[in-house]
Amino acid sequence: MVEAAEHGGSIGCETAARHLGLWVLDEPGIHVWMRSDRHHHGSASRTCECTRHWDAGPGEETFGLPSLPRVLLQIYRCRGAEAFFVALESARRVGLLPRAALRWLRSVVDRTGRDLIDFSRDDSDSGLESLVRLRIRKYRWSVRTQAEIIGTGRVDLLVDDWLIIETDGKDNHDGASHRHRDLVRDATAASWGHVSLRFDYAMVLHDWDLVERAIVAMMALRP
Numbered sequence: 771m772v773e774a775a776e777h778g779g780s781i782g783c784e785t786a787a788r789h790l791g792l793w794v795l796d797e798p799g800i801h802v803w804m805r806s807d808r809h810h811h812g813s814a815s816r817t818c819e820c821t822r823h824w825d826a827g828p829g830e831e832t833f834g835l836p837s838l839p840r841v842l843l844q845i846y847r848c849r850g851a852e853a854f855f856v857a858l859e860s861a862r863r864v865g866l867l868p869r870a871a872l873r874w875l876r877s878v879v880d881r882t883g884r885d886l887i888d889f890s891r892d893d894s895d896s897g898l899e900s901l902v903r904l905r906i907r908k909y910r911w912s913v914r915t916q917a918e919i920i921g922t923g924r925v926d927l928l929v930d931d932w933l934i935i936e937t938d939g940k941d942n943h944d945g946a947s948h949r950h951r952d953l954v955r956d957a958t959a960a961s962w963g964h965v966s967l968r969f970d971y972a973m974v975l976h977d978w979d980l981v982e983r984a985i986v987a988m989m990a991l992r993p
Contacts, residue, residue, distance in 0.1 A: 774820075778811040779804040782823045783844040784853065786835050793860040793897035794845075795853045796975070801844070803836050821848065838866055839875045846883055855886050855904050856897035863892055891915055898937035898974050899926050905978065906985060922959045925966075932992055934959055934966040935985065937974060965991075 771789070774781045782803030784794045799819050804810060806826040810818075823844050836844065838861060846854035861867040867875075876887050889907070893915050894900045903913050906929070917928035927935040936952070956966040967988060969981050 773800055774802045776811060777802045777804075777818065777820055777822075779822070780835055782836050782841060783821065783848050784857070786841045787845060787857050787860075789835070790838065790841070790866070791864065792857050792866075793900075794857050795849070795897070801848070803844070823848065837871070839871045842867075842875055843878060846879055851882060851886060852901060852904065854883070855890065856900045858887065859890050859892070859894045859900040860897060862890060863894055865892075895926065896937060896939055898939060898969075898971060901974060902927060902935060902937060902969075902981075905982065909986070909989070911989065919959055919962065919964060921962050922955055922964070925959070928964075929985075929989065930992065932964060933985070933988055934964050936966060936968045938968065938970045 771781055774785070779802040780786075781789055781801065783801035785801040786803070787794050799821060801821045801823060802810075803823045803825075806824050810822055825840070825844065825847075835841070842854060842858055842861065845857050858867075862872075872887065876884050879887070886904075889904070890900075894903070895916055899915060903915065906913065911929050912931065914928040914931075916924055916926065919925055919928070919934065922934075925934045926937050929935060934956075936955075938952075952968065956968070959966050965988060967984055969984075973981050
């Protein structure tokens with residue numbers, strides 16, 4: 771926040787979303803909200819690589835953050851549909867986006883943005899779940915989020931009531947005890963007729979082609 775102030779604005783876009791505790795895609799550098807009438811102070815760094823946002827909006831506080839709906843709008847315009855969707859579902863999950871704010875956001879985005887808002891849910895437990903669900907949407911499978919499986923418990927995603935997809939975040943499922951627990955869950959799910967696929971953070975974000983091929987190939991084997 772101090773760095774953004776040195777540049778003449780306040781944090782915005784994904785930087786503000788991360789500050790608010792929302793799940794965001796990795797993005798190096800800082801996003802600075804300049805409003806529409808500020809002056810960028812490049813002297814703060816000769817090699818300034820900040821991303822500047824000049825959109826208008828109420829900002830009575832000199833260094834105040836943009837509102838959350840405006841933060842999401844900035845993400846949509848700056849970082850695209852996927853980054854917008856995961857931040858949107860994260861905001862809905864933690865209850866930071868009331869209906870009035872969601873209606874305003876829907877009124878200022880284009881048709882694609884409105885479709886993403888309509889597709890979004892408030893029960894996704896992580897951005898990885900949101901990202902996988904969005905990316906496999908084109909296959910028109912039935913996808914349940916945080917579904918309860920008899921004998922197994924809650925799983926991240928359940929596709930057509932058969933395929934379980936688990937997404938392991940950066941800091942989760944490390945160590946022998948976690949690995950053993952995951953193996954027990956997968957075996958228990960199999961005993962009830964379910965098949966499990968498990969992907970980590972790096973696979974979903976950086977090796978999606980492999981992840982998608984695995985899901986499609988497994989669904990082709992569905993009884």
